[in-house]
Amino acid sequence: MLDNSPKAWVWWLNRFFTVGLALLELYTGIIGQTVVLGEIIPDTSLGNESSLVQQGVDIRGEIGNRIDGGAVRGANLFHSFIEFNVENGQRVYFSNPNGVQNIITRVIGKRSDILGTLGVLGNSNLFLINPNGIVFGANARLDIAGSFVASTADSLVFDNGFAFSATNPQAPPLLTINVPLGLQFGATPASIVNQSRATNINGEVVGLQVQPGKTLALVGGDIDLQGGSMTAEGGRIELGAIAQNGLARFNLSSAPEAFPISLSYKGIQSFQDIKLSRRSEILANSDSTTEMVSDVQLQGRRVTITEESGIFARNRGSGLPGSVTVNASDVVELIGGSPINQDSLINVSNSGSGAGSNVIINTSRLIVRDGAYIAATTAGAGRGGNITVNALESVELIGTTLDSQFGSGLFSQVRRDARGDGGSITVNTRRLSVRNGAQVSTPTFAAGQGGKIVVKASESVEVSGRTPDGQNVSSLTARSALGATGSAGSVLIETGQLLVQNGAKVSVSSLSSGNPGNLELTAHNILLDQGSVEALTTSGTDGNIVLKVADYILIRNGSLINARALNNGNGGNINIDTNFVIAVTKENSDIIANAFEGSGGRINIKAQSIFGLAPRDTLTPLSDINASSELGVDGVVNINTPDVDPSRGLVALPTNLVDASQQIAQNCSREGRTASQQSEFVITGRGGLPPNPSEPLSSDAVWEDLQFYTLNSEVSNDAQIEKKRVSPPPPSIIEAQGWTIDTKGNVTLIAHAPTTTSHTSDLTPVSCPTARN
Secondary structure, eight states: OOOSSHHHHHHHHHHHHHHHHHHHHHHHHHHHHHHHOEEEOOOOOOOGOEEEEEEEEETTEEEEEEEEEEEETTEEEEEEEEEOBBBBTTTEEEOOOOTOOOOEEEEEESSSESSSSSEEEEOOOOEOOOTTTEEEEETTTEEEEEOOEEOSSSSSTTTSOOOEEEOOOOOOSSSSOOEEEEEEEOSSOOEEEEOOBBOOSOOOOOEEOOTOOEEEEESSSSSEEEEEEEEESSSSSEEEBOOOOOOOEEEEEOHHHHHHEEOOOTTTOOOOEEEEEEEEEEOBBBBBOOOOOOEEEEEEEEEEOOOOOOOEEOOOOOSOOOEEEEEEEEEEEEEEEOSOOOOOEEEEEEEEESOOEEEEEEEEEEEETOOOOOEEESSSOOOOOOEEEEEEEEEEOOOTTTSSSSBBEEEEETTTTTTTTOOOOOEEEEEEEEEEEEEEEEESSSOOOOEEEEEEEEEEEEEBBBBBTTSSSSSEEEEEETOOOOOOEEEEEEEEEEEETTTTTTEEOOOOOSSOOOEEEEEEEEEEOOOOEEEEESOOOOEEEEEEEEEEEEESSSEEEEEEEOTTOOOOOOOEEEEEEOOOHHHHHHEEOBBBBSSEEEEEEOSEEEEEEEEOOOOSSEEEEEEEESOOOOOEEEEEEOOOOTTTTTTOOOOOOOOGGOOSSOOOOOOHHHHHHHHOOOOOOOOSSSOOSSSSSOOOOOOOOOOOOOOOOOOOOOGGGTOOOOOOOOOOOOOOOOEEEEETTTEHHHHHHHHOOSOOSSOOOTSSSSOOO
């Protein structure tokens, strides 16, 4: 029964008010939570031109948030926020007023997390600046018609000196601001992380993507792609990791063949790290419908590509070649180790009629290991891209994939059915090391000509070892594969020392109708130890080996210098110019230019000496020089060494150089003119005198001066104590005038000739005019 008393009504009103308040708080909390999740909070630094966030509006047929307002200055629109985040599933778009080319957004608060869609309702470029860091989540995507630059710089600097700063926020001046000059970084720039795995309408992973011909740039402290991807079809991708206090300048161009935005890092002294991991990808492709070129630039201290990550630039059209440029002040490192043969890589490919993109590595050290690789391939009519490595200290190519099937290394390949030529591989460094099955290789499998290999290593080139199963050897090789009709490229190496060992090889070869290239090695010395330098052909010509070696060539343990021809091919020529060619006779290390049906080659050796090798008509278990042909005409061996017999012109020296008994006088009189004029006495003997030239030095060979000293006594008394002391004059050296012999046969030199002697010498003093009878 309902109680209608006043007390009951008060109770019901209280209950209703409490429930209503709770519902209001719940609703407010939900709304508040939605606002907090978005966390797009404008600041007041722009005054009455502050940004305005319109929530829940229709944007291209879906609900999203639109950002209006901002300060327009010329072709630039400025926004400023305390917080700027896009949550998972959210869609946030900037309005694009007419005449605006650049939308510039700064965040002065915490790190920005972009987990949903960030877009622009127009064609403007979008700049997002947050010095405290930026993270793009796994579902982050861009819907932007212009270029996109995300940066943890402190400010964006303009050509008139104005800096739109996120650390010292001020409103832009009312005067016209035209061209952004660059990004100014502070002392400790924060990192940028990209985890985006967003897909396109075909279900392909594209990650953060811009429209064809546009730029996608992440410029901050450390740049970390944690499974994230970046895509710019016919555009430019830029990663810059700056350490402190630097200005990264924009290069803006309206030319149709140029990118709207690229960056220059000249003048910046220090950088931070760039890392691609967890299958991260950078995709800069050009399709057949556009002439636009694709470029990628990475600028950092250490650039690491690992865990099946990669950089790809594919040309499917007829446009100009693009480039993948990696600049690292310390090291560029590609690390493989994948169990499914999908290893870390940089790969530029060409299937169109235009030229393929080039790969340029500028660093102090390059390390490619465990099956990782850098490759340029062509599969169409266009030429393949070139690979250029400039490493101040070293290039290390090490190992293979886990199953030992594919080596780490540098590759330029002409694929089957391709008509274009392969690109070249150029390595400029101090030390190049190719070990444990790694390779530098330029094969052709088609009609296109293979690329050449050029190595300039000021200190050394080491090619060493093979895979654990012994199937693949470390190598520098240019080859025309079986079934190819194109010729192989050449190999040119300039270095201080070339070391080829443990089964490794440096070679040019043709296994089909194409010709092999030439192999030219210039070094201070060459050491082959179970290694080979080869030029092999089956039916072609060329395949010559030229060795210009300043010091020596050492060939050990079955090593080969080999210009051999199979089938009906002619043996190549071997030209060696060095001081010494050295081998061990019984180690079967050979220099050969053989043939089977064709003619043998020609071996020309110009050297000071050849040790351990000898020309022979057939190959033997010894170390041979041979240019024979199995069925054809033998080749020629020409050895040019100096015509000098080392034993010719030698004169036998006598054991007894002089008869001392005929050369020594009895004494030298003081009156003799010889002694007084020469002021010296010289004798050869033992016991304190210089040694006899014909006998060994003894332990008692000590020189002792024999002379008289004049001794001056000094008298002192009490009266003379204060007198100045006078040093006695130095004693004069008196020349020995003779000698005496005691009863034991000991000879003693004396200063004055004796008045009597017990023994008379047969020798006459040199000062005496009379001669011995």
